[in-house]
Amino acid sequence: MEYSSGKEIxxxxxxxxLQSYAEKNQQAILHGAVHNIRDMGNFAFIVxxxxxxxxxxxxxxxxxxxxxxxxxxxxxxxxxxxESHLEAxxxxxxxxxxxxITLLSSPAEDFPINLSRRELGINLDTDLNxxxxxxxxxxxxxxxxxxAAVVRGFREFLDANxxxxxxxxxxxxxxxxxxxxxxxxxxxGKKGFLAQSPQFYKQTMVGVFERVYEIGPVFRAEKHxxxxxxxxxISLDFEMGYIKxxxxxxxxxxxxxxxxxxxxxxxCARECAALGVKIPSFTEIPTVKFRDAKxxxxxxxxxxxxxxxxxxxxxxxxxxxxxKEKYNSELVFVTHYPVKKxxxxxxxxxxxxxxxxxxxxxxxxxxxxxxxxxIHEYQEQIDKMIxxxxxxxxxxxxxxxxxxxxxxxxxxxxGLERLCMKLFDDNNVRYSALFPRDLNRLEP
Amino acid sequence: MEYSSGKEIxxxxxxxxLQSYAEKNQQAILHGAVHNIRDMGNFAFIVxxxxxxxxxxxxxxxxxxxxxxxxxxxxxxxxxxxESHLEAxxxxxxxxxxxxITLLSSPAEDFPINLSRRELGINLDTDLNxxxxxxxxxxxxxxxxxxAAVVRGFREFLDANxxxxxxxxxxxxxxxxxxxxxxxxxxxGKKGFLAQSPQFYKQTMVGVFERVYEIGPVFRAEKHxxxxxxxxxISLDFEMGYIKxxxxxxxxxxxxxxxxxxxxxxxCARECAALGVKIPSFTEIPTVKFRDAKxxxxxxxxxxxxxxxxxxxxxxxxxxxxxKEKYNSELVFVTHYPVKKxxxxxxxxxxxxxxxxxxxxxxxxxxxxxxxxxIHEYQEQIDKMIxxxxxxxxxxxxxxxxxxxxxxxxxxxxGLERLCMKLFDDNNVRYSALFPRDLNRLEP
Numbered sequence: 001m002e003y004s005s006g007k008e009i010x011x012x013x014x015x016x017x018l019q020s021y022a023e024k025n026q027q028a029i030l031h032g033a034v035h036n037i038r039d040m041g042n043f044a045f046i047v048x049x050x051x052x053x054x055x056x057x058x059x060x061x062x063x064x065x066x067x068x069x070x071x072x073x074x075x076x077x078x079x080x081x082x083e084s085h086l087e088a089x090x091x092x093x094x095x096x097x098x099x100x101i102t103l104l105s106s107p108a109e110d111f112p113i114n115l116s117r118r119e120l121g122i123n124l125d126t127d128l129n130x131x132x133x134x135x136x137x138x139x140x141x142x143x144x145x146x147x148a149a150v151v152r153g154f155r156e157f158l159d160a161n162x163x164x165x166x167x168x169x170x171x172x173x174x175x176x177x178x179x180x181x182x183x184x185x186x187x188x189g190k191k192g193f194l195a196q197s198p199q200f201y202k203q204t205m206v207g208v209f210e211r212v213y214e215i216g217p218v219f220r221a222e223k224h225x226x227x228x229x230x231x232x233x234i235s236l237d238f239e240m241g242y243i244k245x246x247x248x249x250x251x252x253x254x255x256x257x258x259x260x261x262x263x264x265x266x267x268c269a270r271e272c273a274a275l276g277v278k279i280p281s282f283t284e285i286p287t288v289k290f291r292d293a294k295x296x297x298x299x300x301x302x303x304x305x306x307x308x309x310x311x312x313x314x315x316x317x318x319x320x321x322x323x324k325e326k327y328n329s330e331l332v333f334v335t336h337y338p339v340k341k342x343x344x345x346x347x348x349x350x351x352x353x354x355x356x357x358x359x360x361x362x363x364x365x366x367x368x369x370x371x372x373x374x375i376h377e378y379q380e381q382i383d384k385m386i387x388x389x390x391x392x393x394x395x396x397x398x399x400x401x402x403x404x405x406x407x408x409x410x411x412x413x414x415g416l417e418r419l420c421m422k423l424f425d426d427n428n429v430r431y432s433a434l435f436p437r438d439l440n441r442l443e444p
Numbered sequence: 445m446e447y448s449s450g451k452e453i454x455x456x457x458x459x460x461x462l463q464s465y466a467e468k469n470q471q472a473i474l475h476g477a478v479h480n481i482r483d484m485g486n487f488a489f490i491v492x493x494x495x496x497x498x499x500x501x502x503x504x505x506x507x508x509x510x511x512x513x514x515x516x517x518x519x520x521x522x523x524x525x526x527e528s529h530l531e532a533x534x535x536x537x538x539x540x541x542x543x544x545i546t547l548l549s550s551p552a553e554d555f556p557i558n559l560s561r562r563e564l565g566i567n568l569d570t571d572l573n574x575x576x577x578x579x580x581x582x583x584x585x586x587x588x589x590x591x592a593a594v595v596r597g598f599r600e601f602l603d604a605n606x607x608x609x610x611x612x613x614x615x616x617x618x619x620x621x622x623x624x625x626x627x628x629x630x631x632x633g634k635k636g637f638l639a640q641s642p643q644f645y646k647q648t649m650v651g652v653f654e655r656v657y658e659i660g661p662v663f664r665a666e667k668h669x670x671x672x673x674x675x676x677x678i679s680l681d682f683e684m685g686y687i688k689x690x691x692x693x694x695x696x697x698x699x700x701x702x703x704x705x706x707x708x709x710x711x712c713a714r715e716c717a718a719l720g721v722k723i724p725s726f727t728e729i730p731t732v733k734f735r736d737a738k739x740x741x742x743x744x745x746x747x748x749x750x751x752x753x754x755x756x757x758x759x760x761x762x763x764x765x766x767x768k769e770k771y772n773s774e775l776v777f778v779t780h781y782p783v784k785k786x787x788x789x790x791x792x793x794x795x796x797x798x799x800x801x802x803x804x805x806x807x808x809x810x811x812x813x814x815x816x817x818x819i820h821e822y823q824e825q826i827d828k829m830i831x832x833x834x835x836x837x838x839x840x841x842x843x844x845x846x847x848x849x850x851x852x853x854x855x856x857x858x859g860l861e862r863l864c865m866k867l868f869d870d871n872n873v874r875y876s877a878l879f880p881r882d883l884n885r886l887e888p
Contacts, residue, residue: 003728006699010692012606031686051606051654075849107849108822132844135652148609162456162495165592167678169879170661173886185629187886208579210495217614234611242475248454255450284447378552397888400576405519405551435613442617442631444841
C-alpha cells in the first residue's frame with residue numbers, strides 16, 4: 001500500500017532559505033521563473049522570480065555546459081543549483097553563483113511585455129486585456145502581496161477581539177436593499193439576485209455570535225463607469241452587538257486599521273518600498289458631523305453646497321484636504337448622515353431625527369467605509385420601513401431577528417480595493433482587483 | 445475636535461475574562477443574551493449566551509430588585525454585574541453570582557424554539573425555515589465555530605508554506621468548464637455566468653505567485669437534490685507550481701489536514717465535545733488507483749461495476765469502508781481517474797493515457813476533494829481541448845498562460861461544507877451551511 005505523507009512536503013524557495021544556504025555553505029537548490037536575463041559578456045545575470053520577489057543569479061559563461069543557458073528566455077521555468085552568497089546590495093540579501101541549470105518548461109511564444117522595466121508603460125486597457133501576464137510584474141505582485149496582508153490583518157485583529165468568521169450566501173431571494181443596482185438571475189425558475197452586501201445575514205449572525213466578520217465578494221450592477229467603482233468587489237464586513245454607542249464601531253475600525261498598518265510596516269516592508277507606499281501612522285482619527293463638514297468646506301474653500309443629503313466626490317476630497325491641512329490626518333470619520341440617504345435599517349439619531357447614527361470613513365479623499373448603528377427593536381424597524389415606503393411583508397425572514405430579540409448592534413463594510421487604491425496612491429481602483437469587473441469588462 | 449480612538453475598544457465577554465475577574469476578586473461586568481432561565485424557587489439560574497458559549501449565572505431572589513428579573517425572558521439581552529467564582533462543574537469554569545441586571549432589549553414575541561434542549565427536535569425543513577433562530581442553539585453554534593476554525597487552519601497552514609491568498613471574480617464571461625450546470629445572468633447586455641470554480645484564475649496566479657489559495661463561494665446549477673449537494677458552497681482551493689509529481693499536491697493536503705485537525709483539538713475542544721465530534725488522527729493517508737479501488741470492492745463486497753469511468757456514491761462508501769476495515773484509515777486518496785471523466789485541463793498519465801494524474805480524497809465514505817496535475821504546455825493543452833471536442837478559440841484568455849510560460853503545477857478544491865458534514869457525522873450537508881442554497885431554497 002502506498003501512502004501520502006504529510007511529512008515531506010515540497011518546499012518553496014524563500015529568501016530566508018537562500019540566506020540559510022549561504023550561512024551553512026551548502027549548495028542551494030532553488031526554482032522559479034526567469035524574470036529576465038542581463039547578458040554582461042563573460043557572465044550573465046539570470047533574475048529569477050520566486051514568490052517573495054526576485055533573486056539575482058550569476059551565470060559564469062566560461063564554466064559549465066552552455067547548452068541549457070542558451071535555451072533560456074524570459075518565462076522559462078527552471079531549477080538551479082549553485083552557491084548562495086550573502087550580498088547586501090542584491091534583492092533579498094543573497095546572490096546565487098549558478099553551477100547547474102535544469103529547464104522545467106519553456107513558453108511557446110516570447111513574452112510580449114518587458115517585465116524588467118519598473119513601469120510597464122502600457123495603458124490601463126492594454127494592462128487589463130493582458131492581466132494574466134501583467135500580474136507577473138514587480139509592481140502588480142507587490143500590490144497583491146500587500147492586499148493579502150491587509151486581509152490577514154483585518155482577520156487577525158477581529159479574531160483576537162472575539163469576532164467569528166462567517167460565510168453567507170451570495171445568491172439571495174430578496175432584492176434586499178430595494179435598489180435597482182442589482183444583478184438578477186434565474187434560480188431554477190425563481191427570481192434570484194446577487195447579494196449587494198451581507199447586511200441582513202451579518203446582522204442575523206450578531207444574534208448568534210455577538211461579533212462576526214465576513215470577507216467576500218459583493219455585486220453592484222451600477223451602470224456608471226468611474227475610476228472608483230467596480231461591479232464586483234471585496235467587502236470587509238464586520239458587525240458587533242452590545243454597543244453602547246455607534247462610536248464603538250468607529251473605535252473598533254480605528255484600532256483595526258492601526259493593526260493592519262502596523263502589520264504592513266512589519267511584513268510588507270519590501271513590497272511597500274517597491275511601490276513607494278506611504279503607510280499612514282496615527283493613534284486616533286478625527287470625526288466630524290456630516291452637516292458641519294459641508295459647512296466647513298463651504299467656508300474654507302468657497303465650495304457651494306448643492307446636495308444637502310449626500311457627499312459628492314469633490315466634497316469628499318475637500319473634507320479630506322481640510323483635515324489633512326488643519327489636523328494632519330489622512331483619515332476622517334464623517335458622522336450623522338441624513339435619514340434620507342441612509343438605508344431603512346439605519347438607526348435614527350435620538351437627538352435629531354433627520355440624521356442617523358451612521359458614518360463614512362474618508363481616506364485620502366475617498367470614502368472607503370460605510371457603517372453605523374442598526375435598528376434592533378421590532379416596532380421601530382417596522383415603522384421605519386413604512387416611513388421609507390417599504391412593505392414589511394417583503395422582509396419576513398429579516399424581521400425574524402427583530403421580532404425574537406436582538407442586542408443593540410452595528411457594523412460596517414470596508415471596500416478592500418478602495419482601501420488598497422488609496423494606499424497605493426493609484427488613480428484607478430482597477431489596479432487593486434486581480435481581474436476587475438466593470439461595465440465593459442467581463443474578461444479575462 | 446472629537447476623535448475616534450483605537451485605544452479603548454469595547455471588550456467582549458470571554459471565559460478567560462470571567463476567570464480573571466474571579467481570580468482578582470473584582471466585580472464582573474458581562475453582557476449577553478438570556479439563553480434560558482431555570483427557576484429553582486428561592487433562586488434562579490440565568491444561562492447567558494456569550495460568543496464562546498453559555499455562562500451560568502445565579503440570581504438570589506431574596507436580594508436585590510426583582511423588577512428587572514421579572515421582565516426577563518429567553519432572548520432578552522442584558523448586562524450583568526456580579527461576583528465571578530471559579531466553578532469547575534459550570535461551563536467555562538465560572539459561575540456568576542448576580543448583583544445587578546440591566547435590561548438592554550426584549551423580544552417583541554416569545555422565542556418559538558426551546559434552545560435549552562440538546563436536540564431541537566424539529567425536522568430539517570422547519571430548521572431551515574427558521575435558521576436565523578435555530579443558529580442560536582448550542583449545536584449550531586458549535587458547528588460554525590468549528591467551521592471557522594477549519595478555515596483558519598487551512599489559511600494558517602498555507603500562509604506558513606509560501607502560499608498567497610487571492611480573490612478572483614465570481615462573475616465570469618466564459619462558461620469555463622463547458623458544463624451545463626451553470627447559473628447565467630445578464631451582465632449589461634453581455635452573457636455572464638457564475639463561476640463554478642476559480643480553476644482558470646488560480647492556475648493563472650501560479651504564474652504570478654507560484655503558490656496561491658482562495659477561499660470563496662462557487663456556484664453549481666445542478667438540478668438534483670441530494671443530502672450532499674449545495675448549489676452554492678465554499679470551496680477551499682489551492683494551486684501550486686514546480687511540482688515534481690501530482691503526489692506533491694496530495695502530500696500538501698495531507699499535511700494541511702493534519703494541521704487543521706490538530707488546531708481543532710487545541711482550539712475547539714469545547715465545541716467538539718458538545719457535538720461529539722471525533723477528530724481523525726493520522727500521519728499518512730493511503731492511496732489507491734481508481735481502477736484498483738473498483739476491483740478491490742468488487743472482490744471484497746461483491747459490488748458489481750456498472751460505470752467504469754466514475755465512482756458512484758455507494759462505491760465511495762465501499763472504498764472508505766474497505767480502507768477503514770483493512771488499514772484503519774478514515775481517509776483515502778483515489779488516484780488516476782479516467783481521462784473521460786476528468787476536465788480538459790487534467791494532465792494525462794504518461795504511463796497510461798487512458799488515465800489522468802488526478803485524485804479524489806474520500807473521507808468517511810464521501811468525496812471531499814478533487815485535484816490533480818494540470819497541463820502546463822501550450823500545444824499539449826490545445827491538443828487535449830480538441831480531443832475533448834472543445835474549440836481552443838473559446839479559451840484565448842486562459843491559454844495566454846500556457847502560451848507565455850507556466851511551470852508544472854496542480855492543485856485541488858476542498859468542499860468546506862462536505863468536510864464539516866463528515867466531521868460532524870451529519871446526514872445532510874445543509875447543517876454545515878449557515879443559509880444553504882438548494883433546488884428549492886433561496887431564503888432565508
